[in-house]
Amino acid sequence: MKARKISKSFPGVRALNEVDLEVCAGKVTAVVGENGAGKTTLMNILSGVYTEYDGELLLDGQKVSFQDTTDARRVGISIIHQELQLVPYMSIAENIFLGREPLKLGLIDYKTMQEKARLLLRKLGCDADVRKKISSLRIGQQQIVEIAKALSFDVRVLIMDEPTSALSESEINTLFVLIHSLKAKGIAIVYITHKMDELTLIADHVTVLRDGCAVGHSPVHKITIAEVVKLMVGRDIKDFFVKKQHDKGDVRLKIENLSLKKSGKSGAFLETISFKVHASEVLGLYGLMGAGRTELFETIFGLHRTPAAGTVFIDGKRVRINSPEDAVKAGMALIPEDRKNDSLVLNMSIARNISLASIGKVIRNGVVSKTLEQKQAEVYREKLNIKSYSSNQPVIKLSGGNQQKVVVSKWLVTDPKILLLDEPTRGIDVNAKNEIYKLIDELALQGMAIVVVSSELPEIMAISDRIITLCGGRLTDEFTRSEFTEEKILKAALPSS
């Protein structure tokens, strides 16, 4: 498949500018680029989501154009979006055949459907019960269902948009094995990713996008990761993040015997967790998916009042936190993993999102002052380099990295003593990542106590003073900076069975 001189404009933005992309049967072509580089737009054109664009698509040398995604699927082009598009309360089989259920006398023929679904899954080395509901599956398994769905269309070109961003290490390995077997079947794969180390593991070719242009195309073995990164950002990153040395202060946050029971069922998300964080310290919290990292943060932040138990001390004083409102008042800030659902009011402006957690600061004479709110937003727009045309721009129009900076701004305004960050760099580009790392370092230097959750080991090792590991809702080990090695930390986070 070939795409030639694809251009696409949105009002005010030229998202793609004469981009060429070539995808060969039986090969994996990786597409990399910073957020906002145009990767998703390009994929949406290839898969028939956007139907109006300039340029042409060629499939086996034939010019093709699609009315919609169904059209694209019919000729064998399927896309698996970053956010999986499955109906949670329907079964695996029903999801795979959604919209084209096999019929018998005008009724759905469940037997045939389940049989076909079972066959498809078996091809992918998975023997789950196809009558199971999607909502009961882990993300990794859900992804396999998406792949099975694509296969059921006799897929020839499979587009995967950051498939590993939500997967654990072992699930990623399963996925890679799967991709190899798809390659062997002659399927062309377009693989969008942020993770550079995946290039060498999985890709045959790499295409680099920057600001809507294809700036490089090469077989993977002829290019180094440093060169790819350089192409992506358009300049050398000489100053890769180096943590500054600084002394830690007194104990700022102390958690004792924090537990969180699962509702209804026996068992717990969290069991008797105790730890301390000092002022001016960055504590890394490492654990695999499902280890209870997000639950831990949410519980500290007062989101699970009733099933939770335990005590929280701030600056040596016991505090009662029954709601996020209490947590904010106590000087805590939480930057959740899921920006779109948990952090931002997407259709609201940058200025209003920034003032959301501290609206009292822009109230004068009992009235919200838009002038003050704007001024405050301008300060942070400049300080954190939030790329936007005005602080009145709705945050939905910003790229991931800039959205994250808005979230960070929102909390910096509250002047927190304790900052909890859950996967702060997920889905954002290299430049923005570095800016976030530097900011974390700077905030720690100013005396903030910081806890960071990350599933990227190199990241957490670079930014933390100390790392604790979480597995199955329990703390398993603790490492000081001089003890950091990838093997030790990973081993402590893995289930011991």
Added chain:
Amino acid sequence: MKITERKFDLSVLQPLIALMLMAIAMTILSDNFATKDNLFNVARQISVNVCISVGMTMVILTGGIDLSVGSILALTGAVAAGLLKNGIEWTEVHLFVGFTLFGVIWIAMATGGFLGCFNGWMITRFKVPPFVATLAMLTIARGLTMLYTKGFPVTQLGDRFTYLGTGWFRGIPMPVWISAVVVILSVFFMNKTRTGRYIYAIGGNERASLLSGVNVNKVKVIVYMIAGILAGIAGLLVTARLDSAQPNAGLGYELDSIAAVVIGGTSLSGGKGSITGTVIGAGIIGVLNNGLVLLNVSPFWQQVIKGFVILLAVIIDKMQKKEAI
């Protein structure tokens, strides 16, 4: 990346243009439309819907719905009329409590506010979906009205009370004054206060608001309470205008109110919209009702036409948004 700023958001202007076009069309089609008497008549009729719809807008902005406003209107009207006329009498202890005009006004608003609070409490404490909670209140309040009035209207409430609905002040009907005050206060509340801001935030993303330290439950209870209070005020207006509290008053008013909110451009999924839009929406419905009567269109056709206008408004809104993407 080149980014240009959109100059001006036209979405608020659209219902206004529609309203003006309708008014112009009516002026051409009927000699009786653009007369002072008729326009005041339309304004007076709209007032009740405006009061209810302002509260409905706030509820819908949080992503909820309030189906109980029509019944609350009937109950508050009946309570106000009953207390004003008969007071409370305990024959056993020879106690009689009479009520002044201001007394019953406060009680009507308090009753509406209390029932609204109850809605909010059900929705936040027990997580009953707003549709269901307020549907239940729709029957509960209607039933209470029937119990209180035993099914008979309460009439002859005195000139001072009926002044609220039929009187004039400085050449403008009282209900218009009252609804204007309601609108001005609400616009201020929505744009300038913390709670107003939170209402938009919760509708835009409830979880993000919660995690930003917003007391979501409190805001929701306040919103349903305001909707109840405003239904109470509307109850007073209706009762005073007819000089009679009808047990069947306000039947179906919730639907006219939702229509006004939707025509005014507020999104039913919450987060987007404005009080101003709703006032214009109520205006469109009012002019339409009045115009169809003046043109001698049969009441049955009036309903059909109203339905299509609602559909048209939403379709135009959707098409606009599609273009903007």
